[in-house]
Amino acid sequence: MRKTAIILRHEFRQTLRRKAFILITVGFPLVLMLGYGTYQGVQHWSQGDADETEISRIGYVDHDGRFGEYRNQDGAAFVLYDREEAARDALLDGGIDEYFVIPEDYVSEGGVYRYTMEREMELPGSVWRRTRDFLLLNLLAGEISPEMMERVRQPVWIDTTRLDEEGGAAPAQDEATKFLLPFVFGVLFMFSILFSASSLFDSVTEEKENRVIEVLLSSVSSRQLLLGKVLGLGVAGFLQMAVWLASIKLFTEFASVNIPALSEISIDLGILAWGMAYFVLGYVLFASVYAGLGSIVPAAKEGQALTFAVAAPAMLPLSLNWFIISNPEGVFARVLSFLPPTAPTASMMRLSVDAMSPWEVVLSLAILAGSVSLTVWASAKVFRTYLLMYGQRPALREIARYLREA
Amino acid sequence: MGTSTVEVSGVSKFFRGNAAVSDVSFCVQRGEILGMLGPNGAGKTTTIRMMMDIIKPDRGEIRVFGETAKEGIKDRVGYLPEERGLYRKISVIESLVYLAALKGVKANLARDRATRLLERADMLQHKDKKIQELSRGMGQIIQSIATILHDPELVVLDEPFSGLDPINTELLKEFILELRDQGKAVILSTHMMNQIEELCDRALMINKGRIVLYGSLDEIKSKFRNNSVLLKCDTSPGEIPGVVDTRMRGKSLELFLDGRVSPQELLSILVDRGIGVERFEVSTPSLNEIFIQVVKEER
Numbered sequence: 001m002r003k004t005a006i007i008l009r010h011e012f013r014q015t016l017r018r019k020a021f022i023l024i025t026v027g028f029p030l031v032l033m034l035g036y037g038t039y040q041g042v043q044h045w046s047q048g049d050a051d052e053t054e055i056s057r058i059g060y061v062d063h064d065g066r067f068g069e070y071r072n073q074d075g076a077a078f079v080l081y082d083r084e085e086a087a088r089d090a091l092l093d094g095g096i097d098e099y100f101v102i103p104e105d106y107v108s109e110g111g112v113y114r115y116t117m118e119r120e121m122e123l124p125g126s127v128w129r130r131t132r133d134f135l136l137l138n139l140l141a142g143e144i145s146p147e148m149m150e151r152v153r154q155p156v157w158i159d160t161t162r163l164d165e166e167g168g169a170a171p172a173q174d175e176a177t178k179f180l181l182p183f184v185f186g187v188l189f190m191f192s193i194l195f196s197a198s199s200l201f202d203s204v205t206e207e208k209e210n211r212v213i214e215v216l217l218s219s220v221s222s223r224q225l226l227l228g229k230v231l232g233l234g235v236a237g238f239l240q241m242a243v244w245l246a247s248i249k250l251f252t253e254f255a256s257v258n259i260p261a262l263s264e265i266s267i268d269l270g271i272l273a274w275g276m277a278y279f280v281l282g283y284v285l286f287a288s289v290y291a292g293l294g295s296i297v298p299a300a301k302e303g304q305a306l307t308f309a310v311a312a313p314a315m316l317p318l319s320l321n322w323f324i325i326s327n328p329e330g331v332f333a334r335v336l337s338f339l340p341p342t343a344p345t346a347s348m349m350r351l352s353v354d355a356m357s358p359w360e361v362v363l364s365l366a367i368l369a370g371s372v373s374l375t376v377w378a379s380a381k382v383f384r385t386y387l388l389m390y391g392q393r394p395a396l397r398e399i400a401r402y403l404r405e406a
Numbered sequence: 407m408g409t410s411t412v413e414v415s416g417v418s419k420f421f422r423g424n425a426a427v428s429d430v431s432f433c434v435q436r437g438e439i440l441g442m443l444g445p446n447g448a449g450k451t452t453t454i455r456m457m458m459d460i461i462k463p464d465r466g467e468i469r470v471f472g473e474t475a476k477e478g479i480k481d482r483v484g485y486l487p488e489e490r491g492l493y494r495k496i497s498v499i500e501s502l503v504y505l506a507a508l509k510g511v512k513a514n515l516a517r518d519r520a521t522r523l524l525e526r527a528d529m530l531q532h533k534d535k536k537i538q539e540l541s542r543g544m545g546q547i548i549q550s551i552a553t554i555l556h557d558p559e560l561v562v563l564d565e566p567f568s569g570l571d572p573i574n575t576e577l578l579k580e581f582i583l584e585l586r587d588q589g590k591a592v593i594l595s596t597h598m599m600n601q602i603e604e605l606c607d608r609a610l611m612i613n614k615g616r617i618v619l620y621g622s623l624d625e626i627k628s629k630f631r632n633n634s635v636l637l638k639c640d641t642s643p644g645e646i647p648g649v650v651d652t653r654m655r656g657k658s659l660e661l662f663l664d665g666r667v668s669p670q671e672l673l674s675i676l677v678d679r680g681i682g683v684e685r686f687e688v689s690t691p692s693l694n695e696i697f698i699q700v701v702k703e704e705r
Contacts, residue, residue, distance in 0.1 A: 006507050014496075211491030215552070218458040218485035219508035388460065 007228025029247035059099030196237030197286035204294030282344030292379035313341035328355030411591035417466030441606035484558035638685035
């Protein structure tokens with residue numbers, strides 16, 4: 001037990017020092033920040049000077065005579081000029097950002113004339129909205145009750161409820177987060193599991209290649225070595241996942257001020273608990289396969305193709321992301337969440353949109369746990385036998401025969 | 407027999423049905439160096455790996471410190487494998503401390519001992535370098551240090567001298583003799599017969615998985631004495647009864663006796679004839695010759 005702990009600590013420390021680990025762990029929060037920065041930049045650029053935070057001064061000339069109230073709208077101040085020349089001079093001097101003229105026949109025709117110094121592809125939405133509100137409120141002033149006036153200003157709040165098959169209310173999710181959350185979860189899951197597991201492969205092949213393995217085996221048993229490595233790299237993977245989840249949490253809180261949709265994202269504790277179970281089992285599944293492979297191949301380079309072949313099934317749910325999310329309760333999504341290599345990612349995607357019933361989760365975890373114990377058993381066998389064979393790679397048939405006999 | 411550090415009795419190991427080691431028995435005592443020799447693929451490494459509990463014997467029993475494959479035995483054993491290597495990307499001192507930790511030595515103590523041994527090997531200035539920055543021979547010395555850092559009671563060295571320059575060879579010999587003087591049991595597996603003749607008290611020779619020679623060096627040599635004497639004298643000794651053949655060996659003449667005449671009688675014949683004898687030596691074959699002879703006979 002003590003030796004397993006020493007190996008665990010050693011592997012954990014070595015992993016923390018690896019450039020790839022640092023890059024991937026810190027890279028994700030950086031990408032989030034970068035994405036946010038870009039989003040902000042684009043928003044700022046597309047809104048130009050008519051930024052919501054700055055009050056724009058809009059001049060107007062009223063030939064009709066009834067537009068004197070409601071001059072302070074949200075984000076804009078309307079300034080009355082008695083002559084068009086005065087308004088033009090104010091615009092040229094920079095006293096106002098733009099102005100418009102309400103002609104005498106406005107009520108019958110509905111047209112106003114707008115003057116601006118900006119180049120525009122089309123009428124900015126904010127200008128259209130503010131001008132409309134200003135005119136509308138002034139037209140209705142005195143005609144209707146104050147309550148009605150308030151309703152006209154803000155005619156509707158839409159509250160959407162999604163109904164499930166039984167007609168009960170399903171938890172609401174914003175469209176964007178509905179797609180974003182499972183996908184992000186899936187990607188992070190796959191990355192962390194595969195990265196940690198393939199680090200195990202590297203660690204085993206390195207010790208085999210540099211021949212330290214024989215010295216290690218004269219100090220510890222192959223079981224202690226395997227366990228220490230799996231746990232050490234697993235703890236590193238867990239740390240990575242924790243950093244990512246924490247950065248998502250911080251990021252959503254921080255950025256939801258500007259991107260309201262993000263405030264809808266909440267990481268449910270129940271999902272987190274299931275996620276932990278899937279993470280641990282998924283990691284051990286791939287880790288044991290990689291450890292076994294690592295002990296078989298004579299050199300790390302020869303194993304590269306093999307590691308990819310093993311990783312491919314884990315990536316399948318991601319490349320088929322659309323099919324799972326668009327129909328998370330369909331046959332396809334269900335099958336993927338029961339197949340051991342795809343179960344962790346597919347189930348996490350389905351769970352994050354609440355499309356998995358408890359019995360499905362239990363069954364999928366049970367199948368996963370069963371196959372994990374099988375791969376761990378086989379891997380420990382192979383690990384012990386082939387670790388000290390430096391020469392050529394044994395044929396698959398031979399390994400299969402060996403496992404049958406064991 | 408309770409005093410033996412290692413007791414191997416009737417051990418066999420099969421790989422894919424073929425016996426890599428068959429019915430091997432020997433023991434190693436405290437304070438002795440046992441030489442292990444044999445051609446490549448004879449089963450030496452397999453035997454050592456079984457002693458180290460890296461692989462299990464299919465038959466027979468191995469007792470180390472009187473116990474069979476018990477947790478904790480590995481902490482009292484130091485092993486320098488023939489296939490050598492260290493972590494390439496970790497510093498010398500860190501590698502040493504980690505490997506010692508796996509033998510149950512606390513980090514501080516390991517650091518102190520490593521510093522002392524590195525100093526003795528004149529390599530203290532390299533302690534923070536990565537192994538990949540050092541030469542092969544230096545790496546080998548580091549690994550020898552790792553083998554004895556935890557003060558093991560049994561030390562197994564598989565081809566420890568290969569690749570070492572004469573200075574480091576001397577240093578390693580010094581380490582080995584010191585271990586023996588401290589009362590540790592040492593097993594030295596090597597192809598270099600002169601090293602075995604120089605360092606070992608007893609030797610064990612394995613060929614094709616079986617023990618073909620086992621005993622003290624004197625016993626082995628006398629067993630292979632081919633009943634001849636080396637003679638150097640001022641004149642030709644002429645015809646001597648009982649001598650069946652003669653051959654020049656270096657500057658001496660080797661006389662092969664027929665078995666009825668003892669070397670003692672031969673000497674008195676020479677003295678009676680008034681021949682001036684400069685050298686008279688009962689010839690014993692070198693370990694090298696014995697090795698080659700045994701391996702050829704087995705073929």
